[in-house]
Amino acid sequence: MRDLSDRTTLVVGASRGLGRGIARAFAQAGAPVVAVARTGTALAELAAAGARIQTAVADATDAATAGSLLDRHEPSIVVLVAGAGPLMRPLQHQTWETFSVNWHTDVRIAFHWLREALLRPLRPGATVVVVSSGAALAGSPLSGGYAGAKATQHLITGYARDEADRAGLGITFTAVLPRLTPLTGLGRPAVRAYAARGGQSEDDYLRQLGEPLTPEIAGSALVDLARADPATVAPGYLLTGAGLRDLPR
Structure with missing residues (x-):
């Protein structure tokens, strides 16, 4: 269990949902946190709490x-959580613009930040976590290109891991794929849409998912991941209400 007091943690997408929970968890664990988002008001509220x-x-x-x-913050830990909320409609009711929104946000964010982490490069011992989605594995027929974009985030995180290993950079890259949860602004409309599609109540649909993933659980899981021996960190994890689970290789 590594001390985090000297490990600056930069959380991209920290103003809401899982990102907010992750930023708060790292701060509570003693890490200096840089919370990044586009919404200044939400960030100010977060900073006031820690x-x-x-x-x-x-x-x-x-x-x-x-x-x-x-360059400015020289973080030891980078967590990428930011992304766009997809339009919840079946394929035939999407336009190319709505279908591709997550390719222009989520994938673009992962690409730019992974590229810079390798080019700079981050210092040896650094960890980069890309928060993708369980939809990358299971699909998401009501959210346009969301599942494909999240699968691409997972893939290019693996590419970055391979490049870091080939160059001997000593940087750990891993992807975390959270299960759908009703406790975020991203998850709530998805739960409503899939429950309606299946002719179920939201409660019945949620029972199928098991214990809900909360921002607090996500934060605790990522703190544990950052504290782990880098040699034990897997290329990818599924994140549920029960915590992290290695993805099959």
Whole structure:
């Protein structure tokens, strides 16, 4: 269990949902936290709740943002949670613009930040966690290109891991795939849509998912992951209300 007091943790997408829970958990564990998001008001509320949290209002999809913030803060841990909420409609009711929104946000964010982490590079011993989605494994027929975008995030995290190993950089890259949860702004409309599609009540649909994943559980799980021996960190994990579970290789 490694001490986090000198491991600056940069959380991209920290203003809401799982990202907010992750930022708070790292601060509570003693890490200096840089919370990044586009919404200054939400970030200010987060910072007011923890003395170890400083904020950066920025657009994570901008190609210059990753390099600028990595240079400024020199983090030991980077967690990428930011992304767009998909339009919940079946394929035939999507347009190309709505279908592709997560490719232009979620995948773009992962690409820019993974690229900069390798190019800079981050210091040996650094950890980069890309928070993808369980939809990358199971699909998501009501959310356009969301599942494919999340699968691509998972894939390119693996590519970055391989490149870091080939270059001997000593940087750990891993992907975390959270299960659908009703406790975030992203998950609530998805639960409603899939329950209606299946002719179920939301309660019945949720019972199928098991214990709900909360922002607090997500935060605790990622703190444990950051504290682990890098040699034991797997390329990818499924994250549920019961915590992290290794993905099959």
